Amino acid sequence: MRAFAIAGVNLRRLFRDRIGLFFIFVLPVVLIVVLGAVFGGRSAPRLGIVVLDGGPLAADLVQSIRDGAVELEIKTPSDEARLQTAVEDGSLELGLVVPAGYDAALRDGGQAKVTVIGPPTTVLSALRRAVDTAVAEQAARVKAARLVQAKAGIPFEEALTIAAGIQAGTPVIDVTVERLGEGLFPEGTTAFAPGAQNQLVMFMFLTSMTAATQVILSRQLGVSRRMLAAPIGITTIVVGEVLGRFGVAMVQGLFIVFLSAFAFGVPWGDPLAAGLVVVAFALVGTGAAMVVGVFANDVDQAGALGIMAGMLLGALGGAMVPLEIFPEPMHSIAFLTPHAWAIQGFRTVGLRGGGVADILPELAMLGLFALGLVALGSWQFRRVLSR
């Protein structure tokens, strides 16, 4: 019972620190919103098209690119200079210019030229296949129309209509696409979901680490010593401090879970399974905070070390950049951190509808991390106290 009182003091101290409140309640939300807007808003490469010709053949080419196999987000900058700038600074992957006179050149039997512009990297060559394909299709039609025009002596316009009709009726090569993979995330994943899962793990750990400074403060201010002087067993004090750290981590975790679920519609899946991962990871944060709290010498040092370790482990464990895009060996290395296990657990439960049975390995690993860290931290804390 007294242990809960000690834990309660820890929590009250947390809520009095206005700057700390920003990190717990504001920054994670800002990150979820911004990252969701950046990575959720777009999936396809961006192609900018500037059409300087008003003719139907130019419009036809653009439509053919829109309908093509490569899914593209088509932007239409107002002029060539803007297109050029956007491609240079990377806000467009590729640009296409259909020059004035395009339509007339094709009608008069001349040669029309379109220009793709892009940075001198291979993305240019890969994405320009989308343009090349549309061009090949229209070129085949124009060639046929020119043949008809020469042979039948009819105007180009009429010849083109005949050619288009024949082209539509000619069996072309039918390309079937079959998919084996499920993509980076399952179909229908909310834009905010992976980000919310990552930020949950990132901030539960970071908040625990910053709360580590309070362990030191308790020692420095002599609170721990005075508690020892009271008729409270040393075990009760240790349990109380551990519970305090755990409470802080849980407050952070549950806040992000509920806020993201209600405000952004992030699915967390089976409540029991998701809850177990949150609790297990909160215990890991608790242990890490105890360890830093007893081994660091002063508040400044623990604060700096905590922020650094929290960010580095978060980055390494896939809480900043999604684990899914890590190449080997970084993907394997990531699983040396508890973060990667927690994120994998949340993905399975929240995005793939997994239950407790599907995340047993993740729970076991998090349990091991938590046990090791809490044991080391509280054993050392007991030693510091009884000195």
Add this chain to the structure above:
Amino acid sequence: MRASLVIAAKDLRQKIGDRSALFLAILAPLGLAFLFSTMIPNQDGFHTDYVVVDLDGGPIAQGLLAGPLQGLADAKVATITTADTEGAARAQVDAGDVDAAIVIPAGFSAAIQAGEAARLLVIGGDSTLSAEIARSVLNGFGSDVTAVQVGVRAALAATAATPEPSLIARLAGDALAISAPIVVSADATADRQASSKTYYGASMAVLFVFFAAQFGVVGLLAERRNGTLARMLASPIGPSTILFGKVLVSLVMAVVSMSVVVIATTILLGASWGDPLAVAGLVLATAIAATGIATLVVGFARTEEQAGGAIAIVALTLAVLGGSFFPLSQAPEGLAALSLLTPHAWFIRGVNDLAGGGGIGTVAGSILVLLAVGAVTGGVGLARARRVVTP
């Protein structure tokens, strides 16, 4: 002036042994830049792996292999390997060894030559874009091989002639003789995007420079609490001298932190920052902006904890909005516009501008904005901070 330098030198000597300063000003930005550039696959170029199964072996299948598919390989867009059976190719896609498989079924060439429907199969893996590009290339090839057929049929239909073999052969010859009506020319633009290694170095340098810049000016509040400030003021040193000394410490810490990141990422990660003078200008201007903002915060804070926390809040919020955690080129337009309110965006923009070559003139705009930020925030901050040092 001399007194300011003495104060600054004393503080800086202390910082050398201070582990907090080492963590936040040097180790954290370097560690994160290193992690990001090894964790994130190289996005500087798109590359994909295809496996091709040719179950047909006919002339048109050969044409596909030697034409457009070889073209992809020549352009270094794709690495193309072959497999003997569809099952083997499928297994490779499933295992993630290749991004997509292209299967040319038996009878493909014969079907096209007979004017019948022919089929090609693309088996895609996790990368949607790889499968889409394969499909697009095959569609383009389809238009090419059927172009002559379409021409002959259209000419026959328009002239209502009897499709005799000799006429068909002549029309086909004429169709082949028609030159390409449309050409696609490529125009490479200047590259104003830093490589991903440079980008991560730059974004972490500008994120942590704020933590580095806090060490001098925040010390002012600590000295006041410890009572050392009062003792300094009792000596014949003016408040401005003390203030100037502390600001100098912040500035030096900021410059050192960023310079170490620039130099270390160049040597260890192979980042290419561009013209050294221009980079030095950007670093100095950013350090001035960070020092200005740190001074502003100190001007309004009561205790050093409060100042440290507030600087962390300002630094992280500006970093999130300013593109330290993702390239702004990927951001929606509204956010990209908002980011221009942050020093982060201007520093990163300057580094990106240098990627295409060019010297200090190229980044003059960024430097001016950063200096203006430093002047305005620093000016207000100094005016407020005098209150801290005034006895």
